[in-house]
Amino acid sequence: MEKEAMAYTKIDNNYVKCNLCPRSCVIKSGKRGVCRVRENRDGTLFTLIYGLTTAEAIDPIEKKPLFHFWPGSDTYSISTLSCTFACPWCQNWEISQASPGEVYAHELTPDKVIEKTIKSNSSSISYTYNEPLLWYEFIYDTSKLAKENKIHNILVTNGYITEGALSQLVDFIDAANVDIKGFTENFYRTYCKGDLESVLLATKLMKKRGIHIEVTNLIIPEINDSTDEIRQLSAWVRDNVGKDAPLHFSRFFPNYKMVDRPPTPFETLLKAKKIAEEEGLQYVYIGNVPGEGENTFCPNCKHILIRRMGFDVLKVDLAKGNTCPKCGFKINIVGNANARTFGRWFY
Numbered sequence: 001m002e003k004e005a006m007a008y009t010k011i012d013n014n015y016v017k018c019n020l021c022p023r024s025c026v027i028k029s030g031k032r033g034v035c036r037v038r039e040n041r042d043g044t045l046f047t048l049i050y051g052l053t054t055a056e057a058i059d060p061i062e063k064k065p066l067f068h069f070w071p072g073s074d075t076y077s078i079s080t081l082s083c084t085f086a087c088p089w090c091q092n093w094e095i096s097q098a099s100p101g102e103v104y105a106h107e108l109t110p111d112k113v114i115e116k117t118i119k120s121n122s123s124s125i126s127y128t129y130n131e132p133l134l135w136y137e138f139i140y141d142t143s144k145l146a147k148e149n150k151i152h153n154i155l156v157t158n159g160y161i162t163e164g165a166l167s168q169l170v171d172f173i174d175a176a177n178v179d180i181k182g183f184t185e186n187f188y189r190t191y192c193k194g195d196l197e198s199v200l201l202a203t204k205l206m207k208k209r210g211i212h213i214e215v216t217n218l219i220i221p222e223i224n225d226s227t228d229e230i231r232q233l234s235a236w237v238r239d240n241v242g243k244d245a246p247l248h249f250s251r252f253f254p255n256y257k258m259v260d261r262p263p264t265p266f267e268t269l270l271k272a273k274k275i276a277e278e279e280g281l282q283y284v285y286i287g288n289v290p291g292e293g294e295n296t297f298c299p300n301c302k303h304i305l306i307r308r309m310g311f312d313v314l315k316v317d318l319a320k321g322n323t324c325p326k327c328g329f330k331i332n333i334v335g336n337a338n339a340r341t342f343g344r345w346f347y
Ligand code: SF4
Pocket: 018, 019, 020, 021, 022, 023, 024, 025, 032, 033, 034, 035, 036, 037, 038, 084, 134
């Protein structure tokens, strides 16, 4: 469905300036922005993807990944198409690099999303799979309605949004996994066609406005796996999101246009975890590798609090108020944690 866009400015001669992402496209009448889903029609900017849905699924919240927000719950996951970035390793490139009309999509309304979420017994809606912030208008309406129905809203995002647009949305969002893909401007310019500073600004704003934040970093061999870069990223998370912010180092697998290198060696992921812990981060995880690196330990006494296998939560051992049952340390976990096993341990 097409709808007048939010977050844009009309300028002379029927041009518009889109204010949604930091790319700030100035768009001539009859043309679209770089993302291909926002079109200027006679001086009015339209989103071409309002309600346009490419996928719906009931996912374990661990799949986002969110390990410290209502652990063991299910989240109703929906996506649209396109992206503000063009990462050559994208795992969901079929939808993230598509334009309207190029992939199968069906229409949903905010009411329908709420109805399906309630029917599926999910406690949250995740806007995920492609870059959700391009679905801004639909997420704005849906997340507002979700709040009224006491359903949580989750963004799984690259964090590439302007401060102005994000400020209008944040009050409806409860949690976000922000993918900080590397830690140099050169990396962002070369591979993502975006910029790091904007992502960091948006992440800080989300944190400041009370959103529960977890950070993911996909480690790609010989691209963003240097000790320095991992150390700088970890220190930034510690200083700006908090030492108790979960950080997920994720394993790269060759995909899309990046098939010229092997999966990330496990030793590299272990090294990254060690560096992040040296920098003082309390909850550092290894993703895309089922096993020990997925468990939550008490930062104070090292007791295992949540044992996971892939997306399953095998065992929870937390005391009242999400504290460690051995030493009483307060754990940064939002909501109740419950074991949940459906054998969905594969990635
Ligand atoms: S969302 Fe970003 S890429 Fe798309 S039109 Fe707006 S400024 Fe351009």
